[in-house]
Amino acid sequence: MLVRFTKMHGLGNDFMVLDLVTQRIKVTPKLVKKLGDRHLGVGFDQLLIVEPPTEPDVDFCYRIFNQDGSEVENCGNGARCFAKFVRDKRLTGKTNITVQTANGRAQLKVHPDKKVEVDMGAPVLRPADIPFVANQQAVTYAVDLNVNGETKTVELSAISMGNPHGVLLVDDTESAPVETLGPLLETHPQFPAKANIGFMQVINRHEVNLRVFERGVGETQACGTGACAAVVAGALRGKLDMPVTVHLPGGDLQVEWRGEGQPVIMTGPATTVFEGQVFI
């Protein structure tokens, strides 16, 4: 069977987008892994699925799969590409689009300059809801790791942006131990659903550098929910004022958070690379 798809990216975080409003396919973890393989398939960090809504007052259902086949709750860079995709494919003419995700809703607003603003909802800080194992809620947590047989303790913030994140402060993102600590923290028992791990360098009160080791993928060029979690972590630690420019390896995102209970607003670009058809 031949399936139509669009290849897109948000600052180098790349996606295969499938329109399941006009096509019918059964998406299984096995199929996702096959399509996500960069040698044998199309290749992507995440597969984004556009489906008809199942709730009232919603325009589309937005489903997300990591390259390893796991279905996840949220993807910020994907949300911006999703908005561009549904407009380019004329599935909607709206500039304000409401989507339902695995655990909530997101509001997508397409600006006249084509940048997309996403209301990512309020960050979740209560450990049990992240999920993160801790006796009580705190701004940072000390987490013990076994690195090559030696115990190392790192300090991190634990935040959910719909999906779980750990954020560490580092002096310099270029030399940050993303490849070594990333996988150890992604699968750490204190994150029972695993987690995305951000390494943030504060440049000044309105600017940070960020690298993210993504759950189910590895380090990516950019992570939208990771940028939001990092700004929340920096604000809670008293290091940032709004708005914040987040410099990621793939480019910049603007992020704004006005305090507990308030939504995180993320703005950035969405790019189409090519259209294709693939045998499944």
Ligand SMILES: N[C@@H](CCC[C@H](N)C(=O)O)C(=O)O
């Ligand atoms: N790239 C994303 C996040 C995708 C999901 C993540 N890997 C997870 O497992 O939670 C973004 O831009 O937010």
